[in-house]
Amino acid sequence: MSKVSASKIKPIDAEMLEHLVASENGRDVLEALTLMIERAGLGIGDRLPPEIEIAKKLNVGRSKVREALIAWQNMGIVTRNKKAGTRLAAEVSSNDLHMPLTLKLEAESLLRTHAVRRPLEIEVVRVACRNVTEQQGRVILARATELIAVYEAGEDWRTADHGFHITIYEASGNPLFEQLIRQIQDGFNAIYEAPFGRAHLGQATIPLHLPLAKAIVAGEVKIAIAYMEQIMDMVEAEVREVMEEQS
Amino acid sequence: MSKVSASKIKPIDAEMLEHLVASENGRDVLEALTLMIERAGLGIGDRLPPEIEIAKKLNVGRSKVREALIAWQNMGIVTRNKKAGTRLAAEVSSNDLHMPLTLKLEAESLLRTHAVRRPLEIEVVRVACRNVTEQQGRVILARATELIAVYEAGEDWRTADHGFHITIYEASGNPLFEQLIRQIQDGFNAIYEAPFGRAHLGQATIPLHLPLAKAIVAGEVKIAIAYMEQIMDMVEAEVREVMEEQS
DNA sequence: AATCAACATAATGTATGACATTAAATATAT
């Protein structure tokens, strides 16, 4: 980061901007900005146009541009300085738009990713067991039951799976868990889709949801963790299968 | 903490607010807000006053309050809804002021947090070994050497430590690693400060930085990972020490 | 010519007011 010569300024001129974003009007500012940066080929250290020009070209108020840029600043994607303007501090790419914080995973690294997810999920279960209130307990059980019904009614199993895990994250009372795991898990979505579609991967874990939920509600830490470990092991085994088939 | 029922609305009335923040005027908005929330005893699910009132009582513009609240929203600390207003989604405490994305850790859970950080750091090393280019290699070595010099010149060791790890994250070419680890690591900052100040924790790992950097640049995966494991082990051992002292 | 101080400038930072939008709360009709 510090190797980038600060002098390399590559501002976008007005015509360029106009051409770039004229069509994408209603889009969200961050999205439009990302597109803009990508198409203009801006990289780390390069300078963005002043807020007011971005606002003008995107047909939004300066305040909205500000909020977007400040959000990026808080994420460490840009740096902002009075006279110096806004500069990129990280690469941005439109691939990240719908999975903003995605690990870009080749199939090969799925296992290692899983190894990171596993302790997090287990930790969530531990915390949830400790913190769950009676009221939340009822919610968890109800939700787990409902999701299984939805699944058995023929709905995409992933709906049930996601819903269940999110319920547990919520029960933990620490929103950061959900953030972290989502970031990691997003990478997995790649494997559900083409080209070697493994849409069933993880489906087999659904029958374990209800027992796990019951253990959490009952505050049975050890049992709950054992269930989660089993779930993680099943996923891991399936990932391995996929990888072997591939080679 | 999670015992708060979502229906329990505890708005702050005008006099209360006035009394709370009248004196702390020039302060930063987030700081003042935090103080406000803390002193009013607001917890998860509780409602904050409308932007405009906060602005009035803090003697700042609504835009500034908005930016602060939006920043918190992006961090998952508050939720915002049109009619419903802004509600706390996480505990805030004036201890967290300088570590915005903090995992709130009791000393007891530091070890588990460390267990999550460890595989991530190791994974970064693995990826960095694979991806490092010749040019980056030079940068890494130069930077590592420079940082050690800075450290030996009497600078706070954490400057050198952070700088080094960040260099490796960058070398991995995957910006997500830095994000994830930062989020996790932020929680650790608590241990550096009061009340049981462990400002030296981790300092002993600095001599390992240069050898590790050399291994990465040389593409020696096994050796590099071994160094990182050693670093992680040292940190873990020190955390254990602290915990034992505490009990 | 080199260095330093004063000034100009261009960007972000802040304040404010008006209006748009939306989701909760309330009233009304079925």
Next chain:
DNA sequence: ATATATTTAATGTCATACATTATGTTGATT
């Protein structure tokens, strides 16, 4: 009682004026 329309209180957006501050430039002093 339940559904539907209305009100309303909050956030969302835009626009404008002004404050602040890093940077760039000019000019004086050595």
